[in-house]
Amino acid sequence: MERIPILKMGPFLLVTIQVDLYDRLALGLEQDLVNMVSKTGARGVLIEISAVSIVDSFMGRIIGNIASMSRIMGAETVVVGMQPAVAITLVELGITLQGVHTALDVEKGMDLLLNKTGLDQLQKQEEPDEPAE
């Protein structure tokens, strides 16, 4: 069965969706992600969807489910890279993506995850701007 790869990047999981999702692929991703969060103890999930050309109410619900499930497992979810046409269509369709953080691109999404999980504070403590004398 076709699967969407999930990459581990430090404390986060990274998913890049390169194809339009059909139901079984989306449901498979939902399960795989929750299992991976549990196995790796990931603190955040970043989903990159710039190659996705449509998100209907079913896909919107899957994205919402992923975020809810991950949150219960202790991980925040950020969706990044949404095409403008997809964003407009989602709003007109009436989908709100509750509980899902969003950012414009991967870089901003990573910053958001670091901020939401408090890991950016930890980084600052570990790497002080000015080396102690």
Add this chain to the structure above:
Amino acid sequence: MSLPSNETIRIVREQDVVLLLSRVREYSAQVSLQPLNQTRLITAASEMARNMLRYANGGRATIEALSKNARTGVKITFLDEGPGIPDIQQAMTSGFSTGNGLGLGLPGARRLVNEFDIQSKPGKGTCVTIIQWQDGR
């Protein structure tokens, strides 16, 4: 390459929806729908095709390239022989769902396209027609 003036696709499995959407994209490109209107039409088509699978055990979708008085557009007709919708007005209300959907499919799809028509006879089936015009919106 030009497409036939219309094409009917049977929707009985989820893979059929993928095929339908890619054909809708080709028709939309042929009549030069704006990319945003293409996305709106394809998303609406996806909602309708899913509805047919979820509530009516499938059906047929016919895609047509329209050309009327120098106007071009794409029309998609969804026809099923499912249980029908007893109260269309209620079904068109946001948030109402008899399945475990979000209740956004019908009212959402209506907002996305230029023209939307729904006919239903309980026990006989449902017919939904959606049109996106090249010069619409």
